[in-house]
Structures are given as C-alpha cells and as structure tokens.
Amino acid sequence: MPATRLKNLHALSRFDATLGLLALLSIICVLTPKDIVTRKLEIRPSEYQANIAGDSYSGGKSEASWVDEKARRWRCILSDAIYAPYCSFQISTINENWRGLDLRAFNKMTIVGEYLGEANYIRVYLRNRHPRYYVLGDETTTKYNQAEVPIANLRNGVGVRLQDFEVADWWLVQKKIPLKESHPEFNDVIYIEFQTSSALHSGTHEIQIEKIIWQGNYISNETLYRGIALVWAATIFLLLLLRLTRLKAELQSTRNYQNELESINKLLNLQNKQFEDLAKTDQLTGLLNRIGIREPLLAGLNAWKHTQTPMAFVLIDLDYFKMVNDRYGHDVGDQVLRKSAELVRSNVRESDYVARWGGEEFLLMLPDTSLTQAEQIAEMLRSKLETAQIHTATTITASFGVAALKEDNLDNLFKAADDALYKAKQNGRNCVYTNG
Numbered sequence: 001m002p003a004t005r006l007k008n009l010h011a012l013s014r015f016d017a018t019l020g021l022l023a024l025l026s027i028i029c030v031l032t033p034k035d036i037v038t039r040k041l042e043i044r045p046s047e048y049q050a051n052i053a054g055d056s057y058s059g060g061k062s063e064a065s066w067v068d069e070k071a072r073r074w075r076c077i078l079s080d081a082i083y084a085p086y087c088s089f090q091i092s093t094i095n096e097n098w099r100g101l102d103l104r105a106f107n108k109m110t111i112v113g114e115y116l117g118e119a120n121y122i123r124v125y126l127r128n129r130h131p132r133y134y135v136l137g138d139e140t141t142t143k144y145n146q147a148e149v150p151i152a153n154l155r156n157g158v159g160v161r162l163q164d165f166e167v168a169d170w171w172l173v174q175k176k177i178p179l180k181e182s183h184p185e186f187n188d189v190i191y192i193e194f195q196t197s198s199a200l201h202s203g204t205h206e207i208q209i210e211k212i213i214w215q216g217n218y219i220s221n222e223t224l225y226r227g228i229a230l231v232w233a234a235t236i237f238l239l240l241l242l243r244l245t246r247l248k249a250e251l252q253s254t255r256n257y258q259n260e261l262e263s264i265n266k267l268l269n270l271q272n273k274q275f276e277d278l279a280k281t282d283q284l285t286g287l288l289n290r291i292g293i294r295e296p297l298l299a300g301l302n303a304w305k306h307t308q309t310p311m312a313f314v315l316i317d318l319d320y321f322k323m324v325n326d327r328y329g330h331d332v333g334d335q336v337l338r339k340s341a342e343l344v345r346s347n348v349r350e351s352d353y354v355a356r357w358g359g360e361e362f363l364l365m366l367p368d369t370s371l372t373q374a375e376q377i378a379e380m381l382r383s384k385l386e387t388a389q390i391h392t393a394t395t396i397t398a399s400f401g402v403a404a405l406k407e408d409n410l411d412n413l414f415k416a417a418d419d420a421l422y423k424a425k426q427n428g429r430n431c432v433y434t435n436g
C-alpha cells in the first residue's frame with residue numbers, strides 16, 4: 001500500500017476516534033444525573049435563632065406557642081377573628097459577619113419536617129436584603145420572596161423551585177416598590193419564615209421544620225448543552241482545518257514528486273539524445289558513422305521515390321594513407337583524417353551529409369544534386385584537399401568516385417560510386433571518376 005494512502009488511513013482513523021470519543025463524552029454528559037454535579041446547602045432551624053408569632057400584631061387572635069422549642073416544634077391555634085389570620089415561624093440566617101444566605105447559585109429548595117393539621121399548603125418567605133430597598137432597623141423592608149408549598153408530604157421533603165417564588169403583592173404595594181424592582185432576589189436572605197397559608201380557617205396546626213436544603217447545578221442544562229454544541233463545532237472545525245492542512249501538504253509533496261520526475265525525465269531524454277548522437281557519430285572525426293548516415297540515406301531514397309528528387313554519392317578515399325601512418329606515425333594519421341574530414345564538411349552545404357565510411361574512406365551524400373553537380377563538387381573537394389597542406393611534410397590527396405541514384409536501390413548506388421572510385425585509384429589517384 002502506498003505510504004500516502006497509509007498515512008491517510010491513519011489520519012482517518014484518528015479523525016473517527018476523536019469524533020467517537022467526543023460523541024461518547026457528549027452522551028455521558030447528557031445522561032449523567034444532574035445531582036452528581038450539584039452544589040448543596042443544608043440548614044437546620046434548630047441551630048438558628050428562631051421565634052414564633054401569632055397575628056395579634058394585625059389585630060387577630062391566633063396564638064403561636066412552642067411545643068418543643070429546642071426542636072423548633074411549635075403549634076398555632078388559628079382564630080379567624082380577622083380576615084387573613086396567620087401564625088408564623090421565623091429563623092434568622094444572618095451570620096457573625098452580618099451576612100445572610102446567598103442562594104443565587106441554587107435552583108431548588110427542599111423542606112423536611114413534620115406537620116399535624118388540616119392545611120394543604122404552608123407559605124414560605126425568603127426575606128432578602130438589598131440597599132436598594134432595605135432600610136436598616138426596619139425589618140419589614142426586607143423583600144418578601146414568597147411561595148406556597150404543599151405540606152402533606154413534609155416528612156419525605158417537599159420541593160419548590162426558586163424560580164417559582166414571587167415577591168408578595170402586599171409588600172410591593174406597601175413599600176411602593178417600582179416595577180423594575182419587583183422580581184425575586186436571593187443574594188442576602190436574612191430571614192426564612194414559614195406561615196400558615198392564608199386559605200386556612202380556625203384550627204390547630206403543629207409544625208416542625210427539621211431541615212431546609214438548597215440544591216443547584218454547577219452547570220445549568222442550557223450552559224451544558226451550549227458547551228457541548230460549542231465543543232462539537234470547534235472539534236469539527238479543527239479536524240477539517242487539520243484535514244485541509246494535510247491535504248495541502250500532500251498536494252505539495254505530490255507536486256514536488258511530479259517536478260522531480262519531470263527533471264529526471266528531462267535528464268534521461270537528454271542522456272538518451274546524447275547516447276543516440278554518440279551511437280551515430282564517429283569519435284575520431286565527429287562525422288556521422290555508418291549508423292548515423294542510415295536515416296538521411298533512407299530519407300533521400302524516399303524523396304527520390306516520391307518526387308524524383310535527385311541524389312548523388314561521392315566516395316572519397318585518401319591516397320596512400322598507409323604510407324602516412326607508416327612514415328609519420330598513427331597519431332599523425334589520425335590528425336590527417338580529422339583535418340580531411342573537416343575540410344570536406346566545411347566545403348559542402350548544411351543539407352549535405354558527410355560520413356566516415358571506413359578507415360580512410362568518406363561518404364558524401366548530396367540530396368537534391370545531379371550527377372554533374374556532384375562531379376563538380378567532387379572536383380572542388382579534390383582540388384582543395386590537394387592544396388590545403390593538411391600535413392607539412394607531404395601532400396595529402398584523395399580519389400573520388402561519383403554516382404547518382406537511378407533506381408530504387410541504394411546498394412546499386414554504392415556499387416556504382418565504388419566502381420568509379422576503383423577506376424580513380426586505378427588511373428593514378430587524386431582524380432574524380434563518375435559512373436553515369
């Protein structure tokens with residue numbers, strides 16, 4: 001498997017694993033019972049300063065008395081002498097620093113105790129202080145946050161949500177509280193008060209509040225779900241970003257690899273071309289060799305076949321070359337060969353081809369050239385070679401055999417040129433013979 005695909009697979013499984021883990025955490029968060037992450041405050045009225053009162057203050061005849069003061073068990077003999085009779089039990093929650101309870105972090109209140117009587121509800125006041133409305137020394141200026149709580153099941157605890165508290169109407173009216181201040185507040189609750197419910201008529205009620213518990217979640221459901229959604233969004237965004245970065249890097253590395261391949265390819269092509277040129281070139285003279293001349297020969301033959309374009313051969317063979325080697329050494333022989341080749345090459349057209357055909361023999365192929373023109377070219381070359389002073393100690397000459405293509409056969413053309421050359425050699429050398 002290619003390395004990039006393997007890398008991608010790894011990245012994909014990491015991607016899946018992260019999402020899987022996140023999904024699992026989200027499910028755990030949603031399913032976890034909230035009371036695991038709940039803060040709690042519990043107070044026992046028996047540990048706080050408490051007092052009880054009847055409604056004589058309002059002109060009534062209801063009486064409150066302790067049944068067991070230590071246990072904060074009290075009794076109310078309710079008398080409907082006035083319109084809304086009541087008895088009340090109040091504890092002071094102010095501490096030594098003069099602070100009340102801060103219940104803002106809680107959302108539920110549970111009351112546990114005992115009740116004997118006919119009432120269905122008990123009224124609870126959480127009386128809050130705030131400089132905006134509280135006047136020092138006048139306890140009636142505490143805000144009366146009020147809720148009517150079912151009392152029947154007090155033994156097992158009855159719960160009320162803090163959001164179900166409302167500020168008592170009579171207090172708002174009596175204290176002329178502006179509307180914007182009429183919401184419940186629990187920042188500094190200095191009294192907790194229990195009152196017989198206003199719907200009650202005369203009768204005896206025995207009440208004991210054993211404990212009051214407040215509970216609140218460290219994180220609200222709303223915050224929790226918003227947090228989970230945020231974490232999901234951030235994770236997906238990050239993973240996508242990571243993926244994009246990885247893809248970019250992969251793309252770049254593929255591009256680099258492609259560029260590298262292209263460079264190698266270019267180099268190989270160049271080397272190929274060099275090898276090809278080398279294979280077609282004679283190392284000593286730089287002329288074409290027999291392999292190199294093949295292609296131009298076939299092209300010339302083709303042109304003759306299709307358009308009757310003439311083509312001529314001139315075979316050039318240096319005279320008495322063995323003697324040059326023998327007399328002046330092989331290196332001098334090489335030099336003579338190079339200079340002779342150069343002379344021929346530089347005195348014919350660019351479109352003509354010169355090849356080293358054998359040891360001291362050259363083939364001049366002349367495309368689009370008649371026999372007569374070829375004969376003239378051969379004569380020109382012969383003369384230049386003779387006078388060129390290729391070697392200082394001796395004159396270098398050559399014999400020339402000329403022939404032109406007459407039929408669809410290169411071998412016959414060679415043979416004709418070769419025959420002409422043979423005649424030139426036979427007839428004293430340093431001359432041009434034509435085989436017409």
Ligand SMILES: Nc1nc2c(ncn2[C@@H]2O[C@H](COP(=O)(O)OP(=O)(O)OP(=O)(O)O)[C@@H](O)[C@H]2O)c(=O)[nH]1
Binds near residue numbers: 331337359425
């Ligand atoms: N220095 C050198 N000599 C070469 C090379 N190739 C062939 N020769 C020599 O060329 C000579 C050709 O000799 P011959 O075939 O007898 O021809 P010639 O001496 O030129 O005599 P004619 O062709 O009859 O005039 C030989 O001595 C070869 O060794 C080469 O690459 N370098």
